[in-house]
Amino acid sequence: MSDLLPYGNVGYEAFLVFLSYVYTGKVKASPVEVSTCVDDGCLHVACRPAISFAVELTYAASVFQVPELVSLFQRRLLNFVDKAIVEDVIPILVVAFHCQLQQVLSRCIDQVVRSDLDTISLEKELPFEVAQNVRSLRNNFQDNDEHTVEVESEGAILEKRIKSIHKALDCDDVELLNLILDESKITLDEACALHYVVSYCDKKVAKEVLDLNRADVxxxxxxxxxxxxxxxxxxxxxxxxxxxxxxxxxxxxxxxxxxxxxxxxxxxxxxxxxxxxxxxxxxxxxxxxxxxxxxxxxxxxxxxDVSVCSSEVADDLHMKLINLENRVAFARLLFPSEAKLAMEIAHAQTTSEFPGLLGSKGSNGNLREMDLNETPLVQNKRMLSRMEALSRTVEMGRRYFPHCSAVLDNFMKDELHELVDMENSALEEQEIKRTRYVELKEEVQRAFTKDKAELDRGLSSSMNTPTGRHGGKNKARKYS
CATH class of the missing domain: 1.25.40.20 (Ankyrin repeat-containing domain)
Structure with a gap:
């Protein structure tokens, strides 16, 4: 098969489907185990395994010259083009090019031209003449005024420097890469060098470039x-x-x-x-x-993980977010100044609050802030943004106020609902909760005192450190 298909591949299952048609004249249904993915939230209308299986069948039908099958799979590929992300359009474009499916090829090129797929990906993943055609069509969309010409000139210089980095990576020459970085006015980040080496280079070279620690992962x-x-x-x-x-x-x-x-x-x-x-x-x-x-x-x-298509993941996301909201809410209640500082560092106040246990207490909680017209995708992305901000807040709290954070850790393990909803409990339960609340206040005070003492000791030691100027020692001022 490799001799017959120098540009493509036909897997075992795809070849069985092809043979079945040759002998029976009927097209079997695509086997689920090779034409779907393992993402539970995917509808499998344009995921890569579904596309790859159709591509394999197209290669087989074309090489063995079965025109009615070629026509059938061409229609399938056209259906994929409009639904797939541009990275998954590439294998469709390649099979259309080699099997001379002009309608599919034209549609794929149009999708790629209108996409933001970078020039490097075009050159690496498309046949040479197709890549040239795409670049030419993209240039036709640009204006030719003086400002554009000036920008293009600057872009050409940057592109030349980026290509020099990519050539060094293609040659597995990390020493040359270091030399280019030291002598030219360009960084690994400007060249998206980590993206390039991870995509196209040997895994050993990728590890060596990562070990340079000169790029943002x-x-x-x-x-x-x-x-x-x-x-x-x-x-x-x-x-x-x-x-x-x-x-x-x-x-x-x-x-x-x-x-x-x-x-x-x-x-x-x-x-x-x-x-x-x-x-x-x-x-x-x-x-x-x-x-x-x-x-x-x-x-x-x-x-x-936030796979926005899965309802189970969405529910899990809700629960994690509620836990974070509650932790930060209790931090603001018990340690208001520390919590405010941690939230400011984490930029948590720029994200919209999600109603947790404390937020939902009362008639409507934060329901007025919820937009019922939001799609699940937008809702989950908004929740993810909030979750990241709250997670950074908790991280800042652990770093700068460890004893306060330890109190919160213990408190979150208690019966939160019971401590919050004290007025709806029986008299005996209320007494127990009041006792626990007093203990909690004492724990909070002890934690606050410990954190403050450690902070004061750190400041005191840093202020009393000799500076070495003029051979003398500076006396630290005392702050009460």
Missing amino acids: NLRNSRGYTVLHVAAMRKEPSIIVSLLNKGANASDTTHDGQSAVSICRRLTRPKDYHAKIEHGQETNKDRICIDVLEREIRRNPMIG
Whole structure:
């Protein structure tokens, strides 16, 4: 098959479907295990496995010259083009080019031209003449005034510098890369070099570039993808682990709400994910990538995976957000000054509050702030933004007010509903709750005193440190 298909691939299941048509004249339904993904929230109308299976059948029908099948699959591919993200349009464009499906090819080129797919991806992933055609069509959309010419000139200089970095990476020459960075006025971030090396270079080179520590691992490219999103598309476990070890955020989402793990799920077929592994056999890379990313999210429960299409995930997101809202609300109640400072550092006050237990107490809580016309996607993205801000608030609290945070940790384990809803309890229960409330106030005071004492000791020691100026010592001032 590789000799017959120098530009494509036909898998075992796709070839069986093709043979079935040859012998029976009927097209079998696509096997679910190879034409769907493992994302429970996906409708499978344009995910990569569905597209890949149609592409494989198109190659088979074209190579063995079965025109009625070619026509059928051409219609399927046209249906995918309008629904798929631009990265998934690429394999459709490639098969249309090699099998001379002009209608599909024209539609794909139009989609790519109108997209924000970068020039590097065009050159790397499209046939040369198609990439040239796309660039030419894009240039026709630009104005040719003097300002545009000036911008193009500056862009050409930057593009030349970026290409020099990419060539060094293509040659696996990290020493040359360092030399270019030291001598030219460009950074790895300006060249989106981590995105490039993670997408197209050997995994060892990717690790070496990461070890330089000269780039932001959470940088977004022009498409809004972080380096981890791009690594998820490649599905190379060692690169994903290296990025996570360098501080890549597994919860960051794309503009359409996809996290790294949901990207992996939408690229993975059930056949590969659920494959039985014999003793001593290697686990499928797709499965490893998903497991690693899910484990990272479980390790940091404050910010979970936000696959906006799953109702179960949405419910889980609600619960996590309510817990965070409650923790911060109690922090504001028990430690108002510290909580305010932590929220200011985390910019939490710029996000809209979600009604938690405290917010829902009363008649309407924060329902007036909710927009019933919002789509689930917009709602979940708004909740994610709030969750990230609150998580940063909790992190700041732990860093600067550890004893206060410890009190909150213990308090969150108590019966929150009972402590808050004291007036609706029986008399004996009210007495128990009042006792617990007094104990809590004492714990709060002790925690506040400890944090303040440690802060004062830190300030005192720093002020009494000799400066070494003129060979003398500066006396620290005392502040009461």
